Amino acid sequence: MTIRVAGFCILLFLIPGYIFSQDYPYDIPQYDFIKYDENKLEGDLSQLPGFDKFFKKWQELILNGDSKIEILHLGDSHIQADFFTGQIRKRMQQFFPGSEGARGVIFPYNLAATNNPGNYLIRSSNKWKVVNGVKQKNVHTGLIPAKVYSTDSVIDLGINQYDTLPFSGFNEIEMWYASKDTVILETPSGNYVDVLPGQGKLNIALRHLVKEVEIKILGADSLHPFEMYGIGLKNELPGITYHALGLNGAEAEDFAQCENFKRFLNFTNPDLIVISLGTNDIYDRYAKMSDFTLYYGSLIQQIRAVFPDKALILTTPGDHFIRGYLPNKKVKKAATVIQDIAVKFQSAVWDFYAIMGGEGSMRMWDMYGLSARDRVHLSKKGYHLQGDLFFNALLHSFEHAAMPEK
DSSP states (O other): OOOOOTTHHIIIIISOGGGOSSSSTTOOOOOTTSOGGGOSEESOGGGSTTHHHHHHHHHHHHHHSOOEEEEEEEESHHHHTOHHHHHHHHHHHHSSTTOBOOOEEEOOGGGGTSOOOTTEEEEOSSOOEEEETTTSSSOOOOSSSEEEEEOOSEEEEEEEEOOOOTTOOEEEEEEEEEESSOEEEEOTTSOEEEEOSEEEEEEEEEEEEESEEEEEEEOOOSSSOEEEEEEEEEOSSSEEEEEEEEOTTOOHHHHHTOTTHHHHHTTOOOSEEEEEOOHHHHHSTTOOHHHHHHHHHHHHHHHHHHOTTSEEEEEOOOOOEETTTEEOTHHHHHHHHHHHHHHHTTOEEEOHHHHTTSTTTHHHHHHTTOBOTTSSSBOHHHHHHHHHHHHHHHHHHHHHHHSOOO
16 A cells, blocks of 8 residues: 655645644644654555545645545544544644644534533424433434434424634535434524435435534324434535544443444544553453453444445554552453454454553543542543544554655
8 A cells, every 4th residue: 555645744844834734743732651763554554445545535635625535533431532632633623724623523512411512502492202222221222322213293492513614514404313203404594304204314405514503303103202313514615524422331242233223333434543442341350251252343334334444543542540559450351352352353443541641541530630539531632642642653654654664
């Protein structure tokens, strides 16, 4: 996998500083306890499916400004808050002018009465109920193990995207839904569209690029609730779209047993998929590594069934403490399981456990204000550093693909 780009290193590092949004893309905070030499994507990317195409599209975006890249990142609470993934999105979209993309698929976490990322909001005055596959078993959910639904006859939805990027926003909405009977959608332009019963997606074209919109759904009732699985904020501009969907407390089992996971995964078109799971699977001291291996493998198998030729990165869970003070010695074993599954399903690995310092390293992250009080999650500062580390590992692999060593 060699992307032949004449003078790529000159383009990447020697172009005058005003061309780059980030003068020194590898320049991030330094701490003695972090293993920066381990910060890389493991695996021979030249032999793994999808990476050649992904890096070539990134190259075309930088050199020609005419490609669209989509990245899908799924995980647990580390992803739901969007501090980690939000930093990756920021670094990728601001790395080179013209890289700003659409916000991508979002989930109405606030309507589900849980924490919502700060860069968008889905507003509604209606009563919504949540189905959470982490807390409820044998439920029908979508790409993540959650959905919300309302039985109100008139449902109002307001969508706000919050960012300061000059070339962002959306001019198309993609509604992921399910309904037992036909409902009517009132578009922002005042048109009425029949939403057929069943489970699927509905695309709503807007007249111009916006960051705020209002829609209505008419006709739901107690026997025919309107279910929402996600909303895609899309535009036709070139750039990088970084979809990030997570769920607090989620395990690989919860994703693997989503009845409609593959159906909704087919609604996406990612060039790169990133999976960040494992913390909740091994947090219980009675958790069996055999169960984690089974369900994590099942999830990756489902992803490969839908996207056999896409680039796929599996990240290992970070070091953490059970109840804030007991080192979880299963993290290293979980990392090994993920590395083995990555080989089986032709995936790269980003070993965050090793990068952050291995067993007990959360103490140092905590000492320097990089962890949350529970010493499982990171602080906002810590997640931003994690995002910087991931971006640098990805950028290094991109650079290596463009200018391989002789």
